[in-house]
Amino acid sequence: MLTKTFRAALLAASVVAGFAHAEAPAAVIRGTLRVPAGSEKKTSVANPYPGRAGSMPPAEVRRGALQDALIWIEGPTPAGRPPDSLFATARTGQLAQKDQSFSPRVVPVAVGGQIEFPNRDPIYHNVFSVSPAKRFDLGKYGRGKSKSVRFDKPGVVKVYCDIHSNMEGFIVVVPNGWFTRVADDGSFEPPPLPSGTYRVQAWHPDLGTKSVSVTVGEDETRSIEVAF
Secondary structure (H helix, E strand, O other): OOOHHHHHHHHHHHHHHHHHHHOOOOEEEEEEEEOOOOOOEEEEEOOOOOHHHHHOOOEEEEEOOHHHOEEEEEOOOOOOOOOHHHHHHHOEEEOEEEOOEEEOOEEEEEOOOEEEEEEOOOOOEEEEEEEOOEEEEEEEEOOOOEEEEEOOOOEEEEEEOOOOOOOEEEEEEEOOOOEEEOOOOOEEOOOOEOOEEEEEEEEEOOOEEEEEEEEEOOOOEEEEEEEO
16 A cells, blocks of 8 residues: 555655646747738639529639638657647548538648538539549538548648539648648747747648748747748
8 A cells, every 4th residue: 555655745746747747848830921912813603503502692712812821830749649639629620512612612630630521502512532642522412411531641632523613622631730720810820839940831722832941949939921
């Protein structure tokens, strides 16, 4: 049996360890993403279906929007698995079929994660991809139905509907949970990291990819700017 003194020592050690874990120094990388002026363009696609489906508004095709950009971190530490709480959140997502479009247009997910594809339109849709990172075809299904796909290797997966040629979505499968979307004002801040040297990857479906190398120390915040 443990003596009172030994139990007290174990309790004290666990409390100290808990505080050490909670207060572990973290590095923060935050920044702003810039896109060329006038890069966002919108066009409308007429609904080709009569009757009930004809009550739907024309579909909107949007290109070059700042909000379609993603930021993720690559480097020695994020090559592995992030904390369980972060990893769990990073492994789920949804790409809905809504208003004859994929919504949102771009969805990130960590390797091993799963994306749901619910149909929220009063018409049938199909979801398929021929991308090397993941090939699949979910077939046609109607309103209220949903199917899912698991993504097991990193890469960009382009998603289409074989009924509506205007529908195009993107699933970006990143190697870890250290990623974030870009805010309306272009700002971004991935989850805190251990100190080190990292590559900040910026990706946009219409504007390409940019990479910035950043070294950040313990309890340090580094601000950067990335421009397409």
